[in-house]
Amino acid sequence: MTTARIDEQTQTLIVAGTGPRPASAALTGSRAQVTAKVTGGGRTWKATFPLRAARWGGAELPLPAGEYALSVEGEDLSEVAVEPTLLPILRVEAHGSVVTIAPPLDPVYETAEGQRTLEERYVSQIGAGENAVFFESFYGQTSGCNPRAIDRVLAERAPSVTRYWAVTDLSVEVPEGAVAVVEGSPEWWRARAAARMLIVNDWLRRRFVRKPGQRVLQTWHGTPLKRLALHRPGFDPRRMAAVVKESRRWDALLAQNVYAARVLKKAYAFFGKPIWTDGYPRNDLLVTGDPAPVREALGIGPDERVLLYAPTWRDDRSEMVDFIDPEQLASKTDSVVLVRGHSRTLKPGRDRAGSRVIDVTGYPETSRLLLIADALITDYSSVMFDFSVTGRPMYFLVPDLEHYRGELRGFYFDLAERAPGPLVRSQDELIRALADAEGPDAYREHYAAWTSQFNRLDDGGAADRVVSRILDQGWLTA
Known part of the structure; x- marks a missing residue:
């Protein structure tokens, strides 16, 4: 037994x-x-x-x-x-x-009644007076992206500020010195109500109401190629109402570049409030970071070629797109292939038998993966605007280009005309492009124009500029 x-x-x-x-x-x-x-x-x-x-x-x-x-x-x-x-x-x-x-949440709080009780207790009775920040990245699933980069500089320049991080569970590692609060817990409700500032990279949820004196910085999570919010295909009055309600909660919006500032302002009807065009804090690492420790942690040798495959999600499917065979790609290009996709697409970590494919879907910081990649394979993901900081080759695997561009989401500009790398339609075509040593030279002018427009402010000091704004305006006290 x-x-x-x-x-x-x-x-x-x-x-x-x-x-x-x-x-x-x-x-x-x-x-x-x-x-x-x-x-x-x-x-x-x-x-x-x-x-x-x-x-x-x-x-x-x-x-x-x-x-x-x-x-x-x-x-x-x-x-x-x-x-x-x-x-x-x-x-x-x-x-x-x-x-x-x-998550370590008492079941009594998981019910609708339990959440209402906590909301009434903390939202209505607590003022936003604590010299603290409530950070949230991708709905608490990670502690990365722009909020994490801001956290690191804020911790150094304003050590008296308490830094709360919303997490879905305690497997999410928060930055050193920060306090993890599990979503829906009493601590989570209290921290979100009491903090003088919220820094998030996606929509706020759970009936958030900004309190007097409380400030919200929306960092967003990428320069857009695909249409967003009010610009998405098809008129939907409920979507319009939700977008306007959401953007009214923000006090400032962060943009990577002038182009993104213009698009985000209109897509979210964010009028009459400041847009901070300071570059992306998450990209500071691509300028100042050391790839060696990241490679070592992933079990990748210093001389191994690394290809990062990072496609975006599709509105009409819940699974990651399967346009490549990662094992075959690794074999034919003599590379380690990192796959940034759905958590069920591959086994976690490097296969014990010596596979050269690693599922990095659960890896906490995309920027660190970009730091170690020798080349990026993507499609319509905003990661293209980040990886270009490195100046390394990019390849666009887009077998569904017409469907995605014409029916599913639409683009703000013609990727085929301006891409800083080749658009390919199949894995075979991708492998040939990767084998062409002179291929990147053909896109040198496109690449230069791209970085001039999109990466001019990605100089390694974006997080410092953002923190200076926060402290100079008195949103937090150093």
């Missing part, structure tokens, strides 16, 4: 049974995997599973929320059962071979 329990003191899952000691035991999810320490022998055995894991060479953190497959070699786990257990780092339960990890 196999049993399971949670050891709250060591914050581990313990599975025990009778008979010979199993050779291996693992807990495998789409974004993380841990192996158990198996002890015992003879009549009984015990497998101890840590509920923390180190990812990408970083610190050990609680496992990401989601379902995990529990496996113990040679054992029937059908009768395994662990009732929901709330630990300080996560919530866990098990039924058979399925272990479910959730």
Whole structure:
């Protein structure tokens, strides 16, 4: 008989049974995997599973929320059962071979009534007087992008400012010295209500109402090629109302360049308020960063060629586009291929058998991936406007160009005319382009025009300029 329990003191899952000691035991999810320490022998055995894991060479953190497959070699786990257990780092339960990890949120707060209670308690009763920032990046799924770059400079120049980071769960690593607050928790509601400033890179949610004296900086998350917000195809009065309501919550909007400032202003009806055209803080790293530690953490040698495949999402499909065979691409180009896509597209991390494909979908900072890439393969993603800071080759894999441009989203300009690299329609065509050593030279003038328009302010000092604005205007106190 196999049993399971949670050891709250060591914050581990313990599975025990009778008979010979199993050779291996693992807990495998789409974004993380841990192996158990198996002890015992003879009549009984015990497998101890840590509920923390180190990812990408970083610190050990609680496992990401989601379902995990529990496996113990040679054992029937059908009768395994662990009732929901709330630990300080996560919530866990098990039924058979399925272990479910959730954020460390008391179930009473997960209900609509529980959230209303917290909203009434903190939003209506607390003033925004704390010398603090509430950061949120991509709805709490990461602590990267422009908000993280601003955080780093703010921590140095204004150490007295408390820095809260909204996270979906505690597997999201926040910057050193910052305070993680799990979305929907009492701490999350209190921090968002009390902080004098919010810095976010996407829409605010959960009925946010800006309080007197509270400031919101919307950094956004990319210079747009594809049409946004009010400019998207088809008239939708509900979308229009939502866009205008959202942009009215912002006090300032950050733009990477003059072109982006013009587009974002109109797309979000952001009139009468300041647009800070200061370059993108997240791109400071591309000017000042060291690629060696990033390569080492990913297990990539200093002389290995790295291709980063980072397509954008599609409005008409939930899965990542599958226009390439990453294994074949790696083999035919003698490269390590990094795939930045959906978490279910590949196994997490480098394959033990020596595969040269790494799924970096869950990697916390895209900028660090751009820093180590020798070439970028993308389609319509705004990452093209960031990678050009490096001056390295770009390739545009666009087999659905007509559909995307004409029916799905539309563009602000003709990519085919201005792209700083070749547009290719298939993997075979892509491989030929990558093999052409003189290919980048053909786009030298296009590349120069591109960086002149889009990257003039990406000089390594964007985050410092943004923090200067914040402090000079008294939004925070150093």
